[in-house]
Amino acid sequence: MASLNDYLLVSGLLFAIGLAGVVLRRNIIVVFMCLELMLSAANLTLVAFSRFNVTENGLPDYSGQMLVFFVITVAAAEVAVGLAIIVALYRARQTIHTDELVSLKG
Amino acid sequence: MPSYLFWLFSTIMLIGACAVIAFRNPVSSALAMVTSFVGLAALFIGLSAFFVGVIQILVYSGAIMVLFLFIIMLLDLKDEKRRTESYLPLVAGLALVGTFFIQLVGVLSNKLPNQIAPNLNAETLAKAAESYPEGTKISEALTAGRLPDIHLIGNTLFTDYNLPLQILGVLLLVATVGVVVLSKRQTN
Numbered sequence: 572m573a574s575l576n577d578y579l580l581v582s583g584l585l586f587a588i589g590l591a592g593v594v595l596r597r598n599i600i601v602v603f604m605c606l607e608l609m610l611s612a613a614n615l616t617l618v619a620f621s622r623f624n625v626t627e628n629g630l631p632d633y634s635g636q637m638l639v640f641f642v643i644t645v646a647a648a649e650v651a652v653g654l655a656i657i658v659a660l661y662r663a664r665q666t667i668h669t670d671e672l673v674s675l676k677g
Numbered sequence: 678m679p680s681y682l683f684w685l686f687s688t689i690m691l692i693g694a695c696a697v698i699a700f701r702n703p704v705s706s707a708l709a710m711v712t713s714f715v716g717l718a719a720l721f722i723g724l725s726a727f728f729v730g731v732i733q734i735l736v737y738s739g740a741i742m743v744l745f746l747f748i749i750m751l752l753d754l755k756d757e758k759r760r761t762e763s764y765l766p767l768v769a770g771l772a773l774v775g776t777f778f779i780q781l782v783g784v785l786s787n788k789l790p791n792q793i794a795p796n797l798n799a800e801t802l803a804k805a806a807e808s809y810p811e812g813t814k815i816s817e818a819l820t821a822g823r824l825p826d827i828h829l830i831g832n833t834l835f836t837d838y839n840l841p842l843q844i845l846g847v848l849l850l851v852a853t854v855g856v857v858v859l860s861k862r863q864t865n
Binding site: 631659 | 678679680683684687690691694695697698703706707710713714717720721724725726728729732733736737740741744745748749751752754766767769770771773774777778781785789792793794795797801802804805807808824829830833834837838841845848849852853855856859860
């Protein structure tokens with residue numbers, strides 16, 4: 572049986588990989604995918620806590636899974652809006668490389 | 678879930694995540710992300726969160742991945758060029774991730790309570806059935822020794838979390854309208 576620490580370690584690693592991607596990659600679509608990885612790492616933590624902390628009737632704490640449900644829905648909405656912004660950005664600038672998007676730089 | 682399955686699916690998930698940032702081609706990154714999310718869904722199912730595991734596959738590996746691929750093909754992107762100039766961002770990024778990882782190890786080296794997952798055997802489930810009204814689907818399934826995951830989630834969602842659910846509906850409507858406004862071609 573995997574312990575709670577194992578789940579937290581794996582989800583922390585997933586979060587770190589996502590963070591590395593956000594910092595290192597220059598393609599804004601890949602940066603977006605790495606944001607999704609970070610959200611999923613948080614979801615894994617929530618589900619693990621829900622399973623390892625039972626309520627008084629002995630079932631998993633479903634409040635944690637409710638939060639995961641809401642996070643997944645908000646992430647889906649966020650992806651739709653974000654990708655629409657990327658398409659609008661590409662139309663205006665013909666690039667999605669973050670190095671070349673410098674017009675706010677003084 | 679047996680230990681070896683946990684480590685197998687964790688490895689699939691982490692390798693998929695590494696592949697997302699390692700591939701130069703965004704289409705390969707999107708497919709690596711799906712691999713990662715399938716491993717994650719397997720971990721969810723191993724934690725007896727069947728509903729969350731299924732919507733993870735449906736929403737992420739289905740809908741969101743298709744959206745990503747659609748946009749990548751719409752934009753007709755070239756592979757990312759290898760950068761030869763400054764390595765400062767690379768060093769700063771790796772230092773940030775390294776600090777985070779050291780912090781993580783520091784926190785996890787402390788012993789947390791509830792190291793072992795509480796048992797969900799037939800006995801526990803039958804005892805839990807007493808807290809639900811008799812004759813309902815939840816109570817029947819629990820008495821029979823099954824975990825009615827979807828019924829329990831539905832019960833929680835529509836009683837304790839009814840208002841957030843409706844606010845979420847409004848959020849989805851706003852997102853839909855926002856996307857239509859954003860992707861409309863500007864005409865003078």
